[in-house]
Amino acid sequence: MSKSVYPRPRPEAPLVVFDFDHTLYDGDSGGHLVKWLLVRNPLRALVAVAASLVLGPMTAFLPTRRHGISGYIWIGTFGLHGRRSFDSLIDRYVATHREEIQARLLPVALEVFREHRAAGDCVVVATGAPPELARAILKFVAHEDVPxxxxxxxxxxxxxxxxxxxxxxxxxxxLRERGYGEVAVAYSDSSADLPLLKAARAPVVVNPKASRVPMFRKVLPPGTPILNWGCADRAGSRDPLAVHREADGQ
Structure with a gap:
């Protein structure tokens, strides 16, 4: 579908926020990029393995996660000079992994994404991945104009x-710094996105880890849909009508 089909969101259009990894994309897109950055050079790979003694545990905990991720990116990008060079490297990665990346885009998720855009909603992707990576991947399905x-x-x-x-x-x-206000609908798989899900008038949990489902049911409003949009190793209802039944309290 061409992006020209979608109407321009109205000023008063509801804000709909999508996470990217495990929501629109089956997996950790940033992790896949970083892995490629490291394995493309044997020396970088060796340094990353050695550094994992420190960086690995750091990525596992929220307070130190950014520093751990930054360490791996630093190893994978040593010799680059600035964001533009990094964005060019991202574009090369996406171009050379086109089929693999396209196979990870979730058709059910993309259909929901299209429906919101066709309705004139203000659709935004908010992701822990670099924005150029998400934009380059969304270009495959004619959504590169989405903020x-x-x-x-x-x-x-x-x-x-x-x-x-x-x-x-x-x-x-x-999101607030970029002028986005009240969130009407939010879609995410992650407990790290609880601030986003709690802020939304209508939160929707998609493709969560099975171990996290009881927590989501406890902290989010009763009837919050918990769906599976095609991640085989994740939990959630695969029934496309579940979102309506749960919202109606059935």
């Missing part, structure tokens, strides 16, 4: 690192 709020990167010590991670409460701050 993307993502992790900011910048130069440091001869490489590129994450300077601001679009994650948890920071994701909400970054």
């Amino acid at each position: 993307v709020v993502g992790t900011a990167v910048g130069p440091r010590l001869g490489a590129v690192v994450a300077t601001r991670h679009c994650h948890n409460e920071e994701k909400m701050r970054m």
Whole structure:
């Protein structure tokens, strides 16, 4: 579908926010990019393996996650000079992995995405991945014009690192700074997006980890849909009508 089919969102249009990884895309798009950055050079890969003794645990905990991710990106981008060079490298990665990436885009998710756009809603993608990565992937399905709020990167010590991670409460701050107000609908898989899901008038959990489902049911409003849009290793109802039944309290 061409992007010209979609109407321009009205000033009063409801704001609909989509997470990207495990929501529109089956997997961790930023992780796949970083892996490619590292394995494309044997020396980088060796350094990353050695550094994982420190960086690996850091990525597992929210307070240190940005620093751990930045460490891996620094190893993978040493020798680059600034965001434009990094964006060009992202575009090369996406172009050379086209079929693999397209196969990870979730058809059910994209249909919901299209429906919101066709209705004239203000649709935004808010992701922990670099925004250029999400935009380049969305270009495959003619959605590259959708605004993307993502992790900011910048130069440091001869490489590129994450300077601001679009994650948890920071994701909400970054949305507000860009002028987005009340969230009408939010779609995400992640407990890290609880601030976003709680802020939405209509939160929708998609493709969550099975271990997180009881928590989502406890902290989100009764009847919040918990759906599976095609991630085989994730939980959630695969019934396309479940969203309507849960919202109606059936």
